[in-house]
Amino acid sequence: MPSSGKIVINDSTLRDGEQAPGVAFTLEEKLAIALALERAGVDEIEAGTPAMGPREIEEIAAIGAMLSMAVPIAWCRMTRADVDAARKTGLMRVNLSVPLSDIQIHAKLKADRAQVLTRIHDVVSYARDCGLAVAMGGEDSGRADLGFLIAAAEAAARAGAHRFRFADTLGSMEPFGVHEVFRTLRAALPLELEFHGHDDLGLATANTLSAVRGGATHASVCILGLGERAGNAALEEVVAGLDCFSGNKSSVDLAQLPRLAELVAAASRRSIPPGKSIVGASAFTHESGIHVDGLMKDPKTYEELSPQTFGRDRTIVLGKHSGTASVAGALHSLGLSANELQMRLLLKQIQERSMQAKRVVSMDELLEFYVRLDETTNCKNSPGVMPS
Numbered sequence: 001m002p003s004s005g006k007i008v009i010n011d012s013t014l015r016d017g018e019q020a021p022g023v024a025f026t027l028e029e030k031l032a033i034a035l036a037l038e039r040a041g042v043d044e045i046e047a048g049t050p051a052m053g054p055r056e057i058e059e060i061a062a063i064g065a066m067l068s069m070a071v072p073i074a075w076c077r078m079t080r081a082d083v084d085a086a087r088k089t090g091l092m093r094v095n096l097s098v099p100l101s102d103i104q105i106h107a108k109l110k111a112d113r114a115q116v117l118t119r120i121h122d123v124v125s126y127a128r129d130c131g132l133a134v135a136m137g138g139e140d141s142g143r144a145d146l147g148f149l150i151a152a153a154e155a156a157a158r159a160g161a162h163r164f165r166f167a168d169t170l171g172s173m174e175p176f177g178v179h180e181v182f183r184t185l186r187a188a189l190p191l192e193l194e195f196h197g198h199d200d201l202g203l204a205t206a207n208t209l210s211a212v213r214g215g216a217t218h219a220s221v222c223i224l225g226l227g228e229r230a231g232n233a234a235l236e237e238v239v240a241g242l243d244c245f246s247g248n249k250s251s252v253d254l255a256q257l258p259r260l261a262e263l264v265a266a267a268s269r270r271s272i273p274p275g276k277s278i279v280g281a282s283a284f285t286h287e288s289g290i291h292v293d294g295l296m297k298d299p300k301t302y303e304e305l306s307p308q309t310f311g312r313d314r315t316i317v318l319g320k321h322s323g324t325a326s327v328a329g330a331l332h333s334l335g336l337s338a339n340e341l342q343m344r345l346l347l348k349q350i351q352e353r354s355m356q357a358k359r360v361v362s363m364d365e366l367l368e369f370y371v372r373l374d375e376t377t378n379c380k381n382s383p384g385v386m387p388s
Helices: 027-040 054-066 080-087 102-109 113-129 146-158 175-188 204-214 235-245 254-268 289-297 324-333 340-357 363-377
Strands: 008-011 044-048 071-077 093-099 133-139 163-168 192-197 218-221
Touching: 008 192, 008 235, 027 044, 027 054, 027 254, 044 054, 054 071, 071 080, 080 093, 080 113, 093 102, 093 113, 093 163, 102 113, 113 133, 113 146, 133 146, 133 192, 146 163, 146 175, 163 175, 163 204, 163 218, 175 192, 175 204, 192 204, 204 218, 204 235, 218 235, 235 254, 289 324, 324 340, 324 363, 340 363
Parallel strands: 008 044, 008 218, 044 071, 071 093, 093 133, 133 163, 163 192, 192 218
Antiparallel strands: none
C-alpha cells in the first residue's frame, strides 16, 4: 500500500447503519454515538438523510451542532429538493448520490446515461451555488460501466464536487477487481476517492483495504458493519487493517473500538457475536492447550494483534481443548499448585465437564475439582508444578 498520507474515515452508522432491518436510533442514542465517534478520532460522520422529513432534519441539525472536530455530512439523492432539505439542517457538506449502473438508471430513474450526466451537472452546481461542499456518490458503481463512471465523476468535478464515492452497493465485487478499478480512477480523476462497500459476500473489509491500496483516500464504514442486508465494511476491522497493513493509517484510537461497538450494539438491540474480530468476547480468548502453552512462552506465538492495543486483556479459559499448561496457570492465579499426575486428573475432570455442559469451565468449578482431588490425593502436600 502507499506509504504516506492518512486515510479519512467516514462513518455512516447513523445513516446506512440505521437502515439495517429493525434498527431505529433515538436522538439521545444518535448524539451518544456521534460524540463517541468524534472522541475516537473519526474524521467524518454521515449524520442522516434530510429528505426523510422535519424530525430527521432536526436530529441531523442537533448532531451537527454538537460536533466540534468530526465533520457532519448530510446524505442526499441527486435532486434539488434533497439539497433544499439538507440546507435546513445547517450542515455545510452533502453527499449527493445517483445511480450509475445501467440497470439502476433505467429501473429507478427511467432515464439514460446522458440524462444522468445532465442531472449531476445541474444538482451539484445548485448545491455549490448554495454554499455547500459536495461529494458525489455513485450508487451501484460496482456494476457500472467504468468509462461512464469516470465521465460521471468528471461531470461532478466540473460542477464543483471535491470527492467521488464509489459504492459497491450490492457487495458484488472482489478485492483484486476493486484494486484495479481504483488504480484506474486514481490515474483518471483529480478528486478525493472514497470506497463504500457492502458485505453481501463477506468481502467489504477486504474490498475497502484493496481500494486504499489502489488509491482511495477515504473509507466509508459502519460500526460493527451495521447496515442494509448483510451490512457494510466494519469500522473496527478497516481501521485495524489499516494499522496492520498500510502506511496510510487512520486517526482512529484503536483502544476506543470496544466501547464504540458496545454502544452501537446496545442502541441497535443487536448482540456482538462472541467470535467477532477485534470487539467480540472471544477475540482474545484462548482455550487450546497448544495455543496456551505457546502464549505462556511468548504471546506473539498466537497473538499477532495485541489485546492491549484495543484496550482489552487476554483471557485463558478451561475447556475440552485445554492442556496442563492452562491448568497450571489457572491454579497459579488462585495461589495453588499440583504435581503433574494431579494436574492430569484435574484436566480430565475439566474436559469431561466442558463436554457435558457444552461450555467453558469456571474457576469456581476448578476449585471444586481441586478440593475433591486434595481430599483423595493429599494435593496440598504434593510437590508443586508451577507454570514456566
